[in-house]
Each structure stands twice: as structure tokens, then as C-alpha cells.
Amino acid sequence: MKAKKIRVLVAKPGLDGHDRGAKVVARALRDAGMEVIYTGLRQTPRQIVETAIQEDVNVIGLSILSGAHTHLFPEIMRLLKENKAEDIIVIAGGVIPEEDIPELKKVGIAEIFTPGTDTRDIINFIKEKVK
Amino acid sequence: MEIVKKIINGDRRAAAKLITLAENDFDKAEDILKELYSYTGNALVIGITGPPGAGKSTITDKLTKSLRKQGKTVGIIAIDPTSPFTGGALLGDRIRMQDLSTDPGVFIRSMGTRGHLGGLSQVTQAAVKILDALGKEVIFIETVGVGQAEVDIVKVADTVVLITMPGMGDDIQIIKAGIMEIGDIFVVNKADKEGCERLITEIEMMLDLNQNGQWRPPVLKTIATSDFGIQELEREIKHHLEYLKESGELEQRRRESAKKEIFDIIQEKWKEILADSVSNEFLNEIVTKVVKRDEDPYTAVKKISDILMYSYTQGGKK
Amino acid sequence: MFDKNEIKKIKQLREQWENSTIKKTLERFPERKDKFVSGSGEEVDRLYAPDNLEDFDYFKDLNFPGEYPYTRGVQPTMYRGRLWTMRQYAGFGTAEESNKRYKYLLTQGQTGLSIAFDLPTQIGYDSDHPMSLGEVGKVGVAIDSLKDMETLFDGIPLDRVSTSMTINAPAAVLLAMYIAVAEKQGVSPDKLKGTIQNDILKEYIARGTYIFPPYPSMRLITNIFEFCSKEMPSWNAISISGYHIREAGATAIQEVAFTLADGIAYVEAAIKSGLKVDDFAPRLSFFFNAHNDLLEEVAKFRAARRLWARIMKERFGAKNKKSLMLRFHTQTAGCTLTAQQPDNNIIRVTIQALAAVLGGTQSLHTNSRDEALALPAEDSVRIALRTQQIIAYESGVTETIDPLAGSYYIEVLTKNIEEQALKYIEKIDKLGGAPRAIEKGFIQQEIQNSAYQYQKEIEEGKRIVVGVNKFQIKEETPKGLLRVDPEVGRRQVEKLRELKETRDNQKVKVSLSALGRAAKTDANLIPFILDCVKSYVTLGEICDVLRSEFGEYKESIKL
Secondary structure, eight states, rough: OOOOOOOEEOOSSSSOOOOOOOHHHEEEEEEEOOOOEOOOOOOOOOHHHHHHHHHHHHHEEEOOOTTTTHHHHHHHHHHHHHOOOOSEEEEEEOOOOGGGGGHHHHHHOOOOEEETTOOHHHHHHHHHHHH | HHHHHHOOOOOOOHHHHHHHHHBBBBHHHHHHHHHHHOOOSSSSEEEEEEEEEEEEEEEEHHHHHHHTTTTTOOEEEEEEEEOTTTSOOEEGGGGGGGGGTTTTEEEEEEEETOOOHHHHHHHHHHHHHHHHHTTOOOEEEEEEESSHHHHHHHHHHHHHHHHOOOOOOOHHIIIIIIIGGOOSEEESSSSTTTTHHHHHHHHHHHHHHHHHOOOOOEEEOGGGGGGTHHHHHHHEEEEEEEEHHHHHHHHHHHHHHHHHHHHHHHHHHHHHHHHHHOOHHHHHHHHHHHHTTSOOOOHHHHHHHHHHHHHHHTSOOO | OOOHHHHHHHHHHHHIIIIIIHHHHHHOOOOSOOOBBTTSSOOHHHHHHHHOOOOOOOIIOOTTSOOOOOOOOSSSSGGGOOOEOOOEEEEEEEEHHHHHHHHHHHHOOOOEEEBBBHHHHHOOOOOGGGTTTTTSSSSBBBBHHHHHHHHTTTOOOTTTTTEEEEEETTTHHHHHHHHHHHHHHHHOGOOOEEEEEOOOOHHHIIOOOOOOOOHHHHHHHHEEEEEEEETTTEEEEEEEEHHHHHTOOOHHHHHHHHHHHHHHHHHHHHHTTTOOOHHHGGEEEEEEEEOOOOHHHHHHHHOOOOOHHHHHIIIIISSHHHHEEEEEEEEEGGGOOOOOTTTHHHHHHHHHHHHHHTTOOEEOOOTTTTTTSSOHHHHHHEEEEEEEHHHHTTTTTSSSSSTTTTHHHHHHHHHHHHHHHHHHHHHHHHHHHHHHHHHHHHHHHHHHHHHHHHHHHHTTSSSOOBBTBOOOOOOOOOOOOOOOOTTHHHHHHHHHHHHHHHHHHHHHHHHHHHHHHHHTTTTOOOHHHHHHHHOOOHHHHHHHHHHHHHOOOOOOOOO
């Protein structure tokens, strides 16, 4: 019995409640045949990492619009490392200024999808990375 | 085996990876599961089922919190349907269990049905064993109880809690139609809603009609969001476990469960052997002959079986 | 309004026109698309004429401005009397920084304040709470105690400025702080003008900054209604918000429907708590979104006004004219702003602001061009404000009342939006009202479906977003974006520590336990909260007491 599926955790770290983007992406990934675990709002970095481990996801997709990414993303990456789970691909989206992107990539975020991104680009990115 | 050692030493990541392997490629997982088997059999398995929106996740969440207070470790397997059109799934049960995600004594795994319903109960059984070996003392299997296939999955549990709620319209019919007999405990959640008493009466009446065996399932009221009735539900689960042990039914159920697992695996295996050793062209040819009355279906089956037996004994397949 | 024979004639001639002229034209020049749709996806016909408005009745459907059903506006002279309040939503960092921004905006000709609080404040956490890490001062100003509020309004006379506060779950606490600051300035509550958002239902639906479950949340809201009806006659006790519902992806029809359904739930809750409809309904205000489809949006505002008036009169038997009037604030649609070619956003905002003005808004916030990228920089905020001023003083649309009335298209749109919104409201009634429909996930699901649809249309090229899926260019990384000083969090925590050392902690204890006891009864909690804030109890401390009494809300998501 073989039925491999790409598993993605779509998570909203921090306190902002704008989940339109996260939900649209979650649906688009599902419609692309992936298994999407959605955790709801106000997730702490520890909750996100722990969930990613238990669910053994290939990808974590983070959505944030509050500006707290500079604090929260590095913390998530640190916890992944601490749990020897750096192999999980982390992507992010939301209101993230262009000038923050190099720093976030340096801590290990694979890609940042800024407003206006086509969901097909996200799908392709994931399919390309998870092989 | 390294991974088995890791799991019995409580390595969450290893356990999670093995569940994925069982979902993705069961044959490969099998070798590990073989070795893991001797470390399993300790957990109490509770099935939670019922129609969508009845509050299964919330009740699982509350029961887990209560068990944690008593020092028990918990595993949760939450199953949601995979879309038959896209093959994808949105697994959202964790939303109602957010507080549990950082509790080291709890392990939650969401699974999609992935369209292989026969194989699903096989995978679920594997996941139960993995969490069992990981050291979880109580394991919940949560699934939407709408059809026979999903019902089969929770059948492997020691105790099945069937959750419903007032005002679901036709859902009582669904319960009547298929899954009534599997409930060991009935819960009417959201009991502050209109129609609660009527629903309880209906369930009680059905239970009276279907009475078979010594255990008469209790019907409980809960309002899970405010903890109302959770303690009593827990008491009844314990009560049922005692009954299972005293009456010898636990032994019986575990035999049934093992038997079911063996047959599930046999079925899946032979299906695979069939797919691997008999080409579609050949199958189509035979079907054409049967339709044209050039051959009867019984002889056709005999022919196919011979091929299967041959490829099995010749080591074409394990 | 139209003569029956005339309509008949128009129908006949229209058919001829379609069958001859149009048919021939289409053969040679086909139209751009097979189907034309509005911004909300409603099909739009080629032409509107009196035959689309057969039953149109001027007095029943429009009437004069300031007259029931207020389709043409709530005031008899509208902008000829007074322009709308230009109110830019602002706030970031510490109270000191925000105070400076408010003073700047007031010197630039802004006529009212609109306070943005940071997320910890909106969710009832102090700046030193673990959940607040990285969020302090980010999307608004951080307020932990009355001390911060005193700084925020330092040098701003509260008897002369009207203030709107976007605060919901802990609305009672911030309102109490505002009253306390005013008192220190020597201004009594009855002199205060402004609005508190105080709309929890849309938080569950779309915005996400909830704390408590629906029942105790509704109690806090009706407590505020009661308190305001007695003590604060010029204060809007709630701003029932469709803005965020629209931002989450709703259509214009859904925005009207779900907002008014929420409104109905608040009115019902207040009546149930023993208030008389005409005692509080005049202090209900609304908050809508202004999206891109200019004419559909104008119609939306008119439809909302008419439908609300009819609901208040027919469903709740309100007698006071003010109870029937839907007064609203508008913000241009943040979700339409693009990160690509951000200057294009200025034009989008202009069209949206024009819709709000043609729709008869009472106050307006215009978004800044850079808000898809970061918090707005000062020069961007100035352009946004100037946009309003150009509409007000140069465009000419303010010189007469409801200038688009009588346009066949506008009136058809107004009628359709009202009818379809009413259908939704009836459906929500059947589900047991807005709180139940939210609990069931019905409203959220409807919105998510629309949002997903919208996104797919963009990706399939059926919907054009200039600079995003058409007319793209290669762009430089934008520079000069506003950054919140990362030190804000640390400074705020420091201030908090100082406060806790210097305040009278005995008083803190006493007022907090009085609040805890009151929460167990059905007393109005506002006086107790006022006592707390005056004793410099922090926002987090107050909310923690209420959390332990009320519990916390958990979202129920259907995707």
C-alpha cells in the first residue's frame, strides 16, 4: 500500500487575527492534493514546532501580519534546530518588508511569499522542494 | 533496530516518522512494526466517533486534560476525510486541542483517510501500536462516524464513545442506520440546546430495542465547552473498562481486533499482489470474455488465482 | 414612480434595440467578456433603465435626506452643513510616540482621533506577558495602565476632540481609562465625544482579537451600553463593524448582511438585559469598508442605511428617529492595497474614498499607499489625508446631497444588495441568530468561500489587479518604511515594573477583588473597572481576573 502525501502545517504565530491569507493558502494546498494541518490563531513558536514534529510535516507555512516576525521566526528556527528537525522546510507569508527578507533567509526560512503571491507559486515551490 | 529503540525511549520524532512511513509505504514500515510489536499491548484504546460538529475534538481535549491531571500519558489519533476529488485534506482537529500541543505527556497525530479505507484501519492500528510503544497509556482514536468504513476504524478500540448533539436533524437517522451497535457509551453533547431531552429519549428507546449482551450503554449529557459532564463520562469509561475485564469481553474484543487486523492485512496484501502480478490488459481481456459469455466468471477467478498463487510462491511478493 | 405604459414601451423598445442594434454591433465588435460582474461577483447587465425599477417608489424607497428610511443620508443637509470627520487610524510604539503623531495629524487638519492599540493591549495582555514578546507597540500603541493613557492624550483637550478607539474584548477597560484621563483634565463623561468599537461578534468572525466566550462578552457590551446611555450621551457605545468582515473576503452583500445581523444580536442582547430600545439605539454606530467597485459600494452604503432603518422600525419598534439612523465610519479597503507599485494605491484609495463620500459616510479613514508593506510613514499618511481633503474641497461631490440617487444602475444595485442581505439575515435568524451562526461556523465559512473564490479569479486572470497580475514591472526594494523601535517592548516592560513598585498596591488588591466578586453577580461591571483603572491596576491584571471568572474563547474553525 503506497500513498505518499506532502504534509504541510499552516500556522499563525503571534497575536494577529488576520487569517484570510492563511486559510486561502491552506485551501489551495489541499486542492493541490496535500494534507494540511491547520492550527488556528495565536500559536507560540514552541506550539508550532511541537506540532510540526508530532505531525511529521514536510513543510511549515507561517503567516503573520503584525510585524512580530523579526522576533518569532528566528525563535521557531532555533527550536527546530534544538529538536533536530531542521530538515522541515519553513516558508512564510504576510506583511513582511522586503528589507527583512535576507535576515530571515539567513536563519533558515526557505522562502518568503509577500502580498500578491499566486498560490500556484507556493504549490510549485513546495512540490519542487519536497521530493 | 535503532528506530525501535528510539521509540520505546520516548523519541517523538521517531514515532512520528514511523507513522508517516506506515501511511506512505506500509510494506517498508512492516519490518519495523514487527519488531515493535512486543512492546505494545499496554495502552487502553478509546474510540471517539459521531457526526461532524458534535464536539468530538472538544471532548477528547477535555478528557485528555483530566487524564493528564491524574498523571496518565495520552496519545490522540484524529482522522479526517480526504477529498476524493483532489486527494488533499484539511486536518483541523488540533485547533480544539491547542493547549495540549506543548504537553510532553501528549502526542497528537492527524491523519487523512487517503481514499484507502481498507488500508486505513490497518494504518490506524499501526499508529496505535506506535503510540503505545512510545509509552502513551491511553490512546484516543477520533473519527467522523458517518459511514461503515469509518466505523470499522473505531471498532478496534476497547471502548467506543458515540457523541451526538441536539438539533442535527437527520443525523439521528445516520446513527440509527449504521453505527448504533458500536457505541459502548452514548454522549449527547451541547446538552443546553433545545431538543436534548427528546434526543436522549430517542437514543434510550433505540438502545432498549437493540439490547444484546450484558452491557447496557449509558446515555450521558455533556456541555464540553464548560466541562459539564466530563467527569461522569470519565467515570463511565472506567466503569466500562472494569466491565470488560470482569466479563472477559476485553479478551474477546482484543481477539476480534487482532483477527480483524490479520484479515485486513491479508486483504490488502492480496489486492497488491493482484495489482502487481496481473496486468490490466489481461484483466480486461478476461472481463471481455466473461461479458461475451465466452467464459464464466468462476473459471476466470480460478485462472487469476492460479497466477496469484504462482507469483506468491515464486517470491514475486513477500 | 414610473408610468406603467412608459415602462411597457421601454421594455418593447429595449427588446428591439437588443435584437437589432446590439446584435449587429456584437457581430462586428464582440464585448470584452462573456460575463460582466461587479467587484463582489454579482452579474452586471449591459444597461439599466426604468424597466429595471418597475416598483420603485420615491417616498418608500428613498424619501428626503434625514427622513425614513434614510437612503439618501441621515442628516437633512449632509455635507452642505458639515463635512465628514477626517479620522486617520494611527498609533504605534509607546504612548509618547503616538501622542506626537496625533498632535501632528491635528495640526494637519485632521478633525478626530482614531486610536490603534497594539495586539497585546487588544487581547488583554500586559507588555511583560510571554505572549506579548515581539508584539509590543507593533500594530498600535501599547497601553498597560492609566499612566500610558495619560501620556497618550497629554496636551490634547478631550472636550474638543472626538476620539475613536479600536478596542473590543477589553473595551470596557480602555473606555474606563479614557474617562479617567478626561476627569484629570477636568472634563466630565457627558462632555466626551467619540466611539468605542466594542464589537466582539466580528472578532469571532473575522478579526481574531477575542478573549472571553460570547456570553460574558455580550454582558460586557451591554454593560457599556447601559453606562453610556446614562453617563455619556454623546459617546457611541459600539461601532458594529463590517470592515473586517469585508477584509476577510466577504462580498458587499455579505458585509451588509453579517454586520446588520451582528447589530440585531446586540439590540436583542440589550433588550434582554432590560434596556429600552430607544435608550441605547441612538448610540449605535457602524463601520464599513470602501472597496474598489465605486458604484456597487455607493449602493451598499445606501442599502445598509435603508435596511437598518426598516429593521429598527419593523422588528424592534423603535420610535426615536435617531434609533433608526445608521451612522457609519468608513475605511478604505486595506485588502486592495498592493505591495507591487505601491504608489498605485493612492488611486485605489481615491476611488474608494469617493465611494464612501458619495455613500454618505459620517467619518472616513483613507489608507496609506505603503500599508501592504509596513506601517505607514508620515508622508504617506499625509497624502492619504490630502486625498480626503481634495475630495472635500475640490471634487464638487459634496455640494449636493446623495448626487447619484436616481441613477438606474445605482438604484437597482441598492435594491439588490438590500434584498440579498435580507435573505442572509433571514437564514441567520433560522440558525438562531448571529452568535449561533458564528458558533456553527456558518458565517466564517461563507466568507472563506468568497475569499477563496476571489483569489482563484485573480489567479485565473478573470479579475485584474493592476501591477499584480497585469502591467507588472521590475521593482526596486522600497525604502524609508516605518520601523517600530525594537526597544519599545523593553521600555514598556521597564515602565510597568516601575508602576508596580510605586502605585498603592493595597488599593490595587481591593479594587481587583471587588471586580472579581462583581463578575460573579449580574452587576454592571463598568464602575468596578473604573475603580480599578483609577488605582492604576493594569489592563492585564483586570483581564486576568475576568478570564478566571469568564473563561476564554476557543475558535471553531471550518475550512
